[in-house]
Amino acid sequence: MHLQGKHALVTGGGTGIGLAIARSLAQDGAEVTITGRRAGVLEQVAADNPGLHPLVMDVRREDSIVQGVASAVAARGPVQICVANAGIAEGRALHNTDLDFWNNMVATNLTGAFLTIRESFGSMFQTDWGRVIIISSIAGVRGLKGGLAYSATKHGVIGLMRSLSEDYLGTPFTFNAICPAYVETDIITRNVTSIKERAGVSEEDALKMMVGANRHKRLIAPEEISEAARWLCSPHSGSVNGQTIQIAGGDI
Template identity: 45%
Template sequence: MRPLEGRHALVTGASRGIGAAIAALLAKAGARLTLLGRNRAALSEQAQRLGGTVHLEVCDVTRPEEVRRALAGAEAALGPVHILVNNAGQAQSQPFLKTELELWQRMLEVNLTGAFLCTQAALPGMLSAGWGRIVNIASTAGLKGYPYVAAYCAAKHGLVGLTRALAIELAQKNITVNAVCPGYTETALLEESLARIAERTGRSVAEARGTLARSNPQNRFVRPEEVAEAVLWLCLPGSGAVSGQAIAVAGGEV
């Protein structure tokens, strides 16, 4: 079955980790893909792995002019975007009193403003088509607090708020807006976080892994494919009654 046959799906941060897993499932479901990211070589490698109809756009989602150019290029290549997955994100930790304004602003720009800009650019095409799916990859940090990541938590809470507000605004337009909120997930981003924890605390990376894994009641990390399965379900035609939700993929943590 290819339930997304004929649909154009754009995934940001699509070259690795959760974004790559999402792109693979959407392609398997029949969607035409635009992969968006900052590294053309990494995007090209991902496109070769996927095969099929894949378009690439190199873009920094925090830059409005780049977002407008990228969305225009994607629509020129594959038509209006029917499915937008705002996956691009970044995490950085710092005690609150050591959190500089630059870090605060960067977390907001990458994790919240980027989704705002991409959604504004893609939404007119969805409205014209009369059908759309917007899925924002938030985090359990959008549903609860964690120490030392106040800026990240604030940004992800903001993304969940944006999701809920836009879902109501678009409720009668046949466009759904949802958030998927993973817990700690086996990605390169997690490995970077573990290295920083080990460096700052003097513990080994293995010890840091164990501590973070125990925050999940299943005592493990989430797999990118598990997050992708939740995203795919929200993009399917049969999920039209589901909107404004923030779905945790975290083994029961939230």
């Protein structure tokens, strides 16, 4: 229970990786604000876990983040663990990438992470300990075929993280990114449908394409990501800073 008394904020905390991280941090004693756009989803997962606190927040909107983080801080104190997890993953070829698609991807995955961290760090900086964790992707350290907008945003959050780690080097605050390959979440289900339609293959073959892209030939469990986040918040993680932690089945 080493996180007893700490307030964590996890964007996209109602499903998938975000929910796994939120549950893990709550298990270690943190009071965890979970954010998302769907109140029903957040309330359902928080109903059986007193350490989770739902907050409707849209990371595409600055006013929503400013007001949301302020209300979370007022309710549970400074955010000392900020997990910028909310994001969308969808692939399009260059000639099919219109500006609306590009802007929505950037607003959600990159600008949303920046604003979440900016607002959370305002309260974190008033304390003596803090952790900022960005959920990037293996696509953030190498290009992803057919996913130029997604890859660009995931590269962008790594640049954001590295710059912040330099800005606050020597302080009790660390900034790191976790870079998963394909994780077994609802995003996989949606991508199966998308690949099926674009490539004209069966659902089974579409799933095999994603599983095959992971070098160890299986999907990654959300708990494998949450354990890494949990470690970054452990008592002896202070020298881990400015890192891209790849959880990708051997992909380098």
